[in-house]
Structure formats: structure tokens, C-alpha cells
Amino acid sequence: MLSSVVLYTSANLCVKELSHLGTFQLVFLRSTVSLLLCVIYLKRAGIPLLGNNRKWLFVRGFVGMVALSGFFHTVKHIPLASATVIQYFSPVFTVLLALFFLKERVHKAQWLFLGLALAGIVMVKGFDPRVTWAMWGLGMTSACLAAVAYLATMKCRDTDHPVGVVVWFHMLAVPIMGVLSVGEWVPMADVDWGLALAIGVLSIVAQVLMTVALHNEDAGMVMPFKYLGAVLALAVGWWGYGEHMSTLSLAGMALVVASIVANTVLKARLKPSSAA
Numbered sequence: 001m002l003s004s005v006v007l008y009t010s011a012n013l014c015v016k017e018l019s020h021l022g023t024f025q026l027v028f029l030r031s032t033v034s035l036l037l038c039v040i041y042l043k044r045a046g047i048p049l050l051g052n053n054r055k056w057l058f059v060r061g062f063v064g065m066v067a068l069s070g071f072f073h074t075v076k077h078i079p080l081a082s083a084t085v086i087q088y089f090s091p092v093f094t095v096l097l098a099l100f101f102l103k104e105r106v107h108k109a110q111w112l113f114l115g116l117a118l119a120g121i122v123m124v125k126g127f128d129p130r131v132t133w134a135m136w137g138l139g140m141t142s143a144c145l146a147a148v149a150y151l152a153t154m155k156c157r158d159t160d161h162p163v164g165v166v167v168w169f170h171m172l173a174v175p176i177m178g179v180l181s182v183g184e185w186v187p188m189a190d191v192d193w194g195l196a197l198a199i200g201v202l203s204i205v206a207q208v209l210m211t212v213a214l215h216n217e218d219a220g221m222v223m224p225f226k227y228l229g230a231v232l233a234l235a236v237g238w239w240g241y242g243e244h245m246s247t248l249s250l251a252g253m254a255l256v257v258a259s260i261v262a263n264t265v266l267k268a269r270l271k272p273s274s275a276a
Contacts, residue, residue, distance in 0.1 A: 001213040001225040007206035009232040012075055012084065014195045014202070016241070019076040021192070022184035026199070027069050028177035033200020035170035041163050049167065053159040060152035061168030063145050065176065068169075070142030078135045079243035081234035082124055085253045086139035088227060089121050091260050093147030101151065107270055110263055117259035123252025128245065162211050166204075227257045 018026060042049055051057050074083040092114045099105075125136040156165050188196070210226070230253060237243035245253070 001210060004206045004209040005226055005229045007202045009229050011199050011202040012080060013236055014199045015072055015075050016080055018192060018195050021186050022181055023069055023073045024177045024181035025185055026072050027173055028181050029196035030199045030203060031170040031173035031177060033197055034204045035174055037204050038163055038167040038170060042167060047161050047164055051160040051164040053156045056152045056155040057160065057165060057168040060149050060165060061172040064149035064169045065173040067142045067145035067149055070138050074135050074139045078131050080237040081230060081253060082128060082131050083139060084233040085124055085230050085256050086121060087143050088230060088256060088260055089117060090143040090146040092117055093144045094150050097147055097151050107266060109266055113259045113263040117256050120252040120255030120259060124249055127248035166207060227261055230257050
């Protein structure tokens with residue numbers, strides 16, 4: 001999980017370095033590389049490319065594509081740490097979606113943690129003038145759509161291979177983002193092509209490592225490490241781009257991360273009792 005966090009942060013750093021490219025172009029380049037790697041893996045493993053649960057695979061792919069586009073756009077226009085922390089609000093939306101669509105029970109303490117996380121997100125916006133309401137709203141929308149994508153992934157976990165689930169995202173993103181990027185395509189230098197390749201490779205390897213971690217260890221043990229990505233993003237933004245944060249903005253980020261980690265640990269501890 002730690003390796004996954006480092007690789008995801010590195011991929012986001014590459015996105016930040018390519019801020020002069022259009023958002024659609026970035027998503028297209030990232031998805032092209034990842035699609036090639038996914039197809040090679042599925043072909044060698046003898047796994048059908050289109051999978052089984054195609055309705056939910058389509059939902060996961062399309063919604064995930066829109067969510068990633070929104071996240072990339074926020075990374076380009078607001079501090080890296082702020083964009084990352086807002087995206088980490090997606091577990092809150094996941095809990096709410098699971099409550100209504102999967103009829104999962106929500107512990108009273110979880111409501112407290114989710115409320116604190118929301119307060120932290122509002123603090124990040126309220127005390128950082130570089131985060132406009134438009135970018136804040138886009139980041140929150142992206143986080144909500146990421147939660148929908150996660151819900152769709154849960155619907156497919158008993159019917160399709162993890163890579164088979166991921167590949168739908170890229171199969172949809174390559175043609176759609178390719179068409180949308182035609183009108184805004186920015187000529188790329190050699191270093192840009194290298195960074196674009198790095199985004200695709202780093203992202204897919206990070207996703208695989210996270211999947212392996214979740215398959216081999218309890219989620220409550222490994223998921224909290226994911227949120228160290230916020231600390232890495234803060235450090236990279238601070239030292240690499242001079243993205244200094246006010247004390248209150250830092251407090252808001254800390255509140256979000258602490259609340260989401262506490263909610264993750266609580267959910268993991270409640271699972272054994274629910275099963276019993």
C-alpha cells in the first residue's frame with residue numbers, strides 16, 4: 001500500500017508538470033498507456049476483454065473516466081495537496097451510497113467521522129483563496145463520482161477479474177477523450193511524451209499494488225496508509241511548487257485524513273461482529 005501511495009503521488013506530480021496540456025488530452029494519454037498494458041495482461045491470462053457483468057462494467061468505466069477528468073483538472077489549477085485531500089472525500093460518498101443502494105448499516109460513530117471530514121473539506125476551501133468555489137465543487141463532484149465507480153466495482157467483484165474491471169475505464173476513455181481532445185490538442189515535446197508514459201505506467205502499477213494489498217490484508221490495516229498520500233502531496237507541493245498552506249488549511253487537511261482513517265478502522269472492526 002505504501003508503494004502504491006508513492007506511485008500515485010508520483011503520477012499526480014507528472015500531471016502537475018503537464019499542466020500546459022488540456023485535461024482531455026491528459027486523460028487520453030494516460031488511458032492509452034494503461035489500456036495497452038491491461039489488454040496485454042488479459043490476453044496472456046486468457047480473460048475475456050469485455051467481461052461478464054457488462055452493465056456495471058460500463059457504469060464503472062464511464063463514471064470513473066469523468067471522475068478522473070475532474071480530478072486531473074483540479075490538480076492542474078489548485079495546490080496538489082488540496083486537490084488530493086478533496087478527492088479523499090470519496091469514502092464519505094461511498095458510505096452514503098452503500099447506505100441507500102446496498103442497505104448497509106452505518107454506525108453512529110461513523111456519522112461523526114463523516115461530519116468531521118466534511119468540516120475539514122470546508123476548512124480547506126474557506127481558508128485557501130487559491131481554491132475557488134468552482135474548483136472546490138468540481139473536486140467534490142469528482143469525489144462523488146469516484147464513489148459511484150467504487151460501488152460499481154463492488155457489483156463486479158464476484159463476476160469479473162480486477163484487471164477486467166479496470167480495462168473498461170480505458171476502453172471508454174481512449175475514444176471519448178481522444179475525440180474531445182482534438183480541438184484542444186497541444187503539441188508535445190519529448191519530455192512531455194515521457195511524462196505522459198510515466199503517468200500511465202505509474203497509475204496502473206499503483207492500482208495493481210493497492211489491489212494486492214487489499215486482497216492479502218484486512219482493509220482496516222492497510223487503507224489508513226493510503227492517506228499518507230495527502231502528506232506526500234503536501235510535501236511535494238510545498239517544496240516543488242511553493243504551494244504554502246495556512247495553518248487553518250493544514251488543520252482542515254489533517255481533520256479530513258484523521259476522520260477518514262478513523263472511519264476506515266471502525267468499519268474494519270465492525271465487520272467481524274456483523275458476520276457473527
